[in-house]
Amino acid sequence: xxxxxxxxxxxxxxxxxxxxxxxxxxxxxxxxxxxxxxxxxxxxxxxxxxxxxxxxxxxxxxxxxxxxxxxxxxxxxxxxxxxxxxxxxxxxxxxxxxxxxxxxxxxxxxxxxxxxxxxxxxxxxxxxxxxxxxxxxxxxxxxxxxxxxxxxxxxxxxxxxxxxxxxxxxxxxxxxxxxxxxxxxxxxxxxxxxxxxxxxxxxxxxxxxxxxxxxxxxxxxxx
Numbered sequence: 500x501x502x503x504x505x506x507x508x509x510x511x512x513x514x515x516x517x518x519x520x521x522x523x524x525x526x527x528x529x530x531x532x533x534x535x536x537x538x539x540x541x542x543x544x545x546x547x548x549x550x551x552x553x554x555x556x557x558x559x560x561x562x563x564x565x566x567x568x569x570x571x572x573x574x575x576x577x578x579x580x581x582x583x584x585x586x587x588x589x590x591x592x593x594x595x596x597x598x599x600x601x602x603x604x605x606x607x608x609x610x611x612x613x614x615x616x617x618x619x620x621x622x623x624x625x626x627x628x629x630x631x632x633x634x635x636x637x638x639x640x641x642x643x644x645x646x647x648x649x650x651x652x653x654x655x656x657x658x659x660x661x662x663x664x665x666x667x668x669x670x671x672x673x674x675x676x677x678x679x680x681x682x683x684x685x686x687x688x689x690x691x692x693x694x695x696x697x698x699x700x701x702x703x704x705x706x707x708x709x710x711x712x713x714x715x716x717x718x719x720x721x722x
Contacts (some may be wrong), residue, residue, distance in 0.1 A: 510670040524563035538715040558576040571655040578701040595699035602705025616642035621686040625653040
């Protein structure tokens with residue numbers, strides 16, 4: 500279909516999409532993600548080697564990376580490192596954020612009187628056995644540390660989305676959470692990244708997601 504606009508000539512065509520699935524990974528990795536998300540099973544994490552141009556040896560599809568962390572602190576550090584890289588090239592990533600399941604309380608627009616910083620946080624601590632637990636241990640200093648948010652190996656505390664203020668204001672109505680630099684230290688939800696093609700995302704899984712008899716089980720009553 501020819502189209503003339505502003506003195507230029509364009510050729511337009513119509514494409515019918517039968518499905519839309521924005522993930523650049525091999526079939527084995529996609530099946531693993533589907534099985535995990537559908538609560539079917541957790542298999543061995545596949546090793547995606549990507550796809551290269553046979554003549555040049557350059558990547559035409561970069562390897563899809565899946566990593567499992569036993570510490571939310573280390574997970575957050577890794578995602579922030581990805582976010583600081585340039586958003587182009589094989590090693591570029593740019594848009595990267597951390598999200599969590601709905602296991603931590605959040606009441607937007609209200610002050611959290613139960614937290615010393617007044618924020619609604621995703622908060623965990625590591626006990627003496629090395630197991631991460633909800634909230635803070637008894638007697639442990641609490642709250643989000645804006646100057647050194649990932650400085651404690653046994654304590655994790657980051658605010659939910661839209662909690663960190665810039666000056667006296669929060670995120671403006673015309674700004675997007677996942678694209679705003681100051682939200683990098685916040686934890687998002689499925690809604691705050693909906694529709695975004697994040698290059699890397701870290702997921703903190705709370706107690707509402709359990710593993711029983713080889714399958715993922717979701718307990719909505721714990722959310």
